[in-house]
Amino acid sequence: MWFLESQDLKIEKILKEDTKMKMKKVLALILCAALTFGITACGGSKAPASTEEPAAESEAPAADKEEPAESDAGQEAGGDNLQASKDKLAAAIESEMTTDNKQLMADPIIKEIPEAPADPDSLPDDDKDKYFSMEYLDFAKEDQSPNLPESPADGCIGKKVTVIVHGDHAWTNAYMKGWTQAAEALGMEVEILSPNWDQAMQDQLIDQAINSKPDAIVVIPLSAENATQQFRRITEAGIPAFGSNTLTQSDALAYMEAWTGPDDWAQMRILADTLGEELGGKGGVCYITHNVGTSPYFARTYGPITEFKEKYPDIKTLDIQSPGFEAAKCKQQVADWITKYGDELNAIFLADDSDQVTGTIDAIKEAGRDDIVVVAAGNSKAGQDAVKAGDVRIINYQSAEGDGGLSARTVAAWFNGEDIPLVGYLTTDMITADNVDSFYPTQW
Amino acid sequence: MTKVNENTTAAKSDSRKTEINKALVFFDKAGVWILVVCLMAIGFIINPSDYFSVGNIRSILQAISLTGMCCAGLAYIVYSSNMNDMSLPMTIAISGMVSIQLVPFGIVVCIFGGLLTGTLVGIINGFMIGKLRANPIIWTLAFNMVLSGIARVAWGGSQIYPDVVAGGNEAALATAETFNQLARTYFFGGSVSLMMVVMVVMFIISYFIMTHTKFGNQLKIVGTNYETARLSGLNVVRIITLSYIICSFCASVCGLFYASMRKIGSYDNGMGYDFSCLTAVLLGGMTLLGGKGSMVGVFGGVLAVGMLNNVMTLIGISTFNQYLVTGIVFLLIVWLNTKSARKLGRA
Amino acid sequence: MMKKKKFNISLINTYRSYIFLLIVLIFGAFSDNFFTMFNIKSLLSSTSLYTFIGIGFTVCMIAGHMDLSVGYMATAGALVVLGMHTLTGLPWAVSILIAVAVGAVVGILNGLLVTKAKIHSFIATLGMQYVIRGGMYIYCEGKEISVKGDYGLTDKLSSVPIKFLPFNVLFIITLICVIGFSIMLAYTRFGRNIYMLGGNLETAWLAGINSDRATIIVFMLSSMSCALGGALFGIFQGTATPTLGEKGIAPLMIAMTATIIGGTDIAGGKGKVLDTFISITAIVAMFSVVTSLLGKFEYQILLIGFVLALCVFYETLLKYIKQKEIGMRPNLIIKYHEETGK
Incomplete structure (x- = not known):
């Protein structure tokens, strides 16, 4: 039977293919195994390193524990470490520089806090006092949680610090670089964890950090509201907690040794003042916001709005939109505004100076509206290039590496038993075409 | 009595059918372009002086x-009933990053590499x-x-800039500048940009491939019924x-x-394009079952999304409400599409 | 000999989520402090949100549908429960009920769009995503909502009722839901009907199942589960933000990945809630292990991608081999089976 034969042939073929498939299966399995071994290898290579770290770290606590036993010698050893740490900190503050040749660990700025308004929630959207609780971290040191750990005052050298950032971004990379550089100069060990913008993941990382018992934990909280709960957990575990970068609710300060970061609100007010002067006190302004609901959203939108209301009441707010950080979308947004408002539109206030700037400039150039003044918050490479080219009038200087450096300095000073301010702000500056050259090369 | 009843019901059902047909046939033919015309009218009413200006x-x-x-590429995937290409965002990101990385080797290498x-x-x-017939999604x-x-x-999770990659090399810096200018090239005194031209050309080529080539016809058969196509001897794997390949290209x-537009290569380029592109393609009258719709419709869908955003900004709807409006309009159009296709016996 | 081999391979495929978990745990042994009470407790409680979303997604997928709105539904659940409690001042129980009710309404809408308007579930829920997102932003005006220092229920959820067991209340609730859904799917008539719907809609209809009603209920259950999960997550965190999971890996993606690694068939009719839960636990544990071993987020997404790709690749290969059999005559297939032992 011819068809049976052919079928048999087919079967043979299939059998052959089947063995081939089996080979493939085996291959897939081998690949899988290779992958797992690869991971083991990676893990293995890391594992000794991580075992070394605790070993190095355990020396310092060991010195600690000896203290009470042989008081004289122990204290002297601690004292030596403390003195060395203090010297190192003083030297590092002077010597360490950021990529753009500024001081890495500059002195923090301390802001005076005015009287709190009576009922902020009832005020209109453009009233300065409505945002009082966001603008000022109004918290007395006496009200802090009694569980807050006291400084060991035995020097920062050899201390292990875990830093939990908010997510992957070019800014974060610069921040991490600043922290690592400062930690190296100060003789601290630092481990940086990133939750990639995921709230649940950040909570898990905090648990993980608590679990591995470092000497201090620094957190850039993802959400201002949730920060209180996060810092509460760290403090209750008996580990000193430090806040960084993102503004928190003021009651989170109850569970923090200190908070450091940029003063977004003040920077935006200065930026708005400069813009108001530029516009001659009148005109229409449109705003592109930061991520809705976050602290920079309020600072970078309502900071200028409230400032204009107070100092330049003739400057009108035309529109506020949140197209996100995509250059194409910002471009469309600005083009639509130009169509809608025409000559009424005199200035655009951007919450970010990379993609938003790129999109906005393109739209303005296409429409041939060179008279529109663009100002932006932040200093990335794109923003600085735009200032240099004359497309953007002003951006504000907010050092990412300096942010990390300041945080490291505060932590180190706390270990050294020095008196640290509860809230310390980053130094700032305005970048215009005149001084832009002194801010190169950029950090990110 | 019964006869009369039957007659009347028959007549009724007949009349009902023709009634539905007229509106739905119109919708089936015009599809999303109705929405485009409506949006044009709304835009004109809101801003009669500037809406039809060159700038807008x-x-x-x-x-x-x-x-x-x-x-223009994703339409092929949807048309061949493979639902969606979820790897679009990373295709966009990686090709951009690779081409920026290749900037020191000249503009030709850089574009072709990407x-x-x-x-x-x-x-x-x-x-x-x-x-291997893996599940596409x-x-x-x-x-x-x-x-x-x-x-x-x-x-390492960082952004790369063309001019930083180029380093101090003069020729490479010029290439970086050319690369950045790709998205900023204009013709006819700034009224037409290179990006628009490329998009329109891609749509026209796609239209011809879909309607005037063997491949297009075969794709339709594959999209409509994969097994039929396979059994009738088409090389389904190749198709x-x-x-x-066209989609990823x-x-x-x-x-x-x-x-080039961002002047930055980063892994988050194109984030969210997987679903936003699918939205536009589906608005244009293609269905996930495959083999239906046309390139003209897809272009209409893309246009409708852009015009919807434009009109909403002109009206002054805030970003929050824009999501809601987009969602409702999308559901409505898709529902009408499905309904017309079903009532006309095409689904 | 042959038989044994075949047995092994099918066993690997059936229990792949468990194997995945096992591998992760083995690597966990390499990292310091992985097997501590505190760490395990924190890991288990952070599976909660993903598990609830995963349950919803799995149930829908078993019925042969995709519910893409699950991620935003969970966010909406968190916002509604905190909004109702903090802004409106309702007690917790009522706020949770309202959040779940909102979920039910969205689910019914999804179901109606799919069954009555006959829109493909992928599209209908894609549109619903935008609608939920818009509604959410309008409700909270783009702001975060927090419990404003009222940590009573938060602390209760994170307390550990049974000593020596690393289970906090939140995880116990999650576990109860997983077991409840598993029993519902395996032992009730309605549960079996869901499998039938996914296996073959027409057969199900011919067998006398009210397929429209069942589909609507499936979507309702899915959205309710997500809303409940979101609500509990919101209370546990003490905050809800409308932008949860817009950057990084969205909860939807984790739920989707876990559902597929758990062995649920995308075409419907096959799958288990328990397996989804196990894979979610494995994924969360993997994140933790990778972070402590390799330190960087980049490797997490690479590894989870590899695991998913391997699963898909393996499944596809199996199917491809099976396809080779199709088209052979029955008597020959028997012969072929005798020869190969399959």
Whole structure:
């Protein structure tokens, strides 16, 4: 039977293919195994390193524990470490520089806090006092949680610090670089964890950090509201907690040794003042916001709005939109505004100076509206290039590496038993075409 | 009595049928272009002086050109009933990053390198889905994650700038400048940009491939019924692989312009393009069952999304409400599409 | 000999989520402090949100549908429960009920769009995503909502009722839901009907199942589960933000990945809630292990991608081999089976 034969042939073929498939299966399995071994290898290579770290770290606590036993010698050893740490900190503050040749660990700025308004929630959207609780971290040191750990005052050298950032971004990379550089100069060990913008993941990382018992934990909280709960957990575990970068609710300060970061609100007010002067006190302004609901959203939108209301009441707010950080979308947004408002539109206030700037400039150039003044918050490479080219009038200087450096300095000073301010702000500056050259090369 | 009843019911059902037919046939023919005309009318009422100005039309076209390029490719995937290519975002990102990395070797290498990378993604997708018949959604999702991981590990999660990659080299800096100017090239005194031209050309080519070539007709059969196509002797593997390659190629073109527009290569280029492009394609009258719809419709869908955003901004709807309006309009149009196709016996 | 081999391979495929978990745990042994009470407790409680979303997604997928709105539904659940408690001042129980009711309404809408308007579930829920997102932003005006220092229920959820077991209340609730859904799917008539719907809609209809009603209920259950999960997550965190999971890996993606690694068939008719839960636990544990071993987020997404791609690749290969059999005559297939032992 011819068809049976052919079928048999087919079967043979299939059998052959089947063995081939089996080979493939085996291959897939081998690949899988290779992958797992690869991971083991990676893990293995890391594992000794991580075992070394605790070993190095355990020396310092060991010195600690000896203290009470042989008081004289122990204290002297601690004292030596403390003195060395203090010297190192003083030297590092002077010597360490950021990529753009500024001081890495500059002195923090301390802001005076005015009287709190009576009922902020009832005020209109453009009233300065409505945002009082966001603008000022109004918290007395006496009200802090009694569980807050006291400084060991035995020097920062050899201390292990875990830093939990908010997510992957070019800014974060610069921040991490600043922290690592400062930690190296100060003789601290630092481990940086990133939750990639995921709230649940950040909570898990905090648990993980608590679990591995470092000497201090620094957190850039993802959400201002949730920060209180996060810092509460760290403090209750008996580990000193430090806040960084993102503004928190003021009651989170109850569970923090200190908070450091940029003063977004003040920077935006200065930026708005400069813009108001530029516009001659009148005109229409449109705003592109930061991520809705976050602290920079309020600072970078309502900071200028409230400032204009107070100092330049003739400057009108035309529109506020949140197209996100995509250059194409910002471009469309600005083009639509130009169509809608025409000559009424005199200035655009951007919450970010990379993609938003790129999109906005393109739209303005296409429409041939060179008279529109663009100002932006932040200093990335794109923003600085735009200032240099004359497309953007002003951006504000907010050092990412300096942010990390300041945080490291505060932590180190706390270990050294020095008196640290509860809230310390980053130094700032305005970048215009005149001084832009002194801010190169950029950090990110 | 009964006879009369039957007659009347018959007549009734007949009349009902023809009634429905007229409106639905119209909708079936015109599709999303009805929405486009409506939006035009609304825009004209709101802003009669400026709406049809060169500036506004250019801004709409400019805004849709990136999405448009992707949609011109994605349409093939949807048309061949493979639902969606979830690896679009990383195809866009990786092709942009690779081409920026190749800037020191001259503009030609840099562009071809980017396009080649994108096409490679398409070949792998095509092999897995065309040859091995993996589930399209899940495979592309998994592959997107793998690519995203590779891109993040390879570049350490940082952004790359063309002029930084070029370093101090003069020739390379010139190439970087050329690369940045890709998205900023204009013709006819600034009224037409290179991006628009590329998008329109891609749509026209796609239209001809779909309607005037053997491949287009075969794709329709494959999309309508895969088994029938296979049993009638079509080389289904080749057809599906080819459609994935076209899709990824279009995405990599989009990736080049995206990176050029941002002047930055980063793993988050093109984030969210997987669903936003699908939205536009579906608005244009294609269905997930495949084999239905046309390139004209897809272009209408892309245009409608851009015009909707434009009109909403002109009216002054805030970003929050824009999501809601977009969602409702999308559901409404898709519902009408499905309904007309079903009542006309085409689904 | 042959038989044994075949047995092994099918066993690997059936229990792949468990194997995945096992591998992760083995690597966990390499990292310091992985097997501590505190760490395990924190890991288990952070699976909660993903598990609830995963349950919803799996149930829908078993019925042969895709519910893409699950991620935003969970966010909406968190916002509604905190909004109702903090802004409106309702007690917790009522706020949770309202959040779940909102979920039910969205689910019914999804179901109606799919069954009555006959829109493909992928598209209908894609559109619903935008609608939920818009509604959410309008409700909270783009702001975060927090419990404003009222940590009573938060602390209760994170307390550990049974000593020596690393289970906090939140995880116990999650576990109860997983077991409840598993029993519902395996032992009730309605549960079996869901499998039938996914296996073959027409057969199900011919067998006398009210397929429209069942589909609507499936979507309702899915959205309710997500809303409940979101609500509990919101209370546990003490905050809800409308942008949860917009950057990084969205909860939807984790749920989707876990559902597929757990062995649920995308075409419907096959799958288990328990397996989804196990894979979610494995994924969360993997994140933790990778972070402590490799330190960087980049490797997490690479590895999860690899695991998913491997699963898909393996499944596809198996199917591809099976396809080779199709088209052979029945008597020959028997012969072929005898020869190969399959």
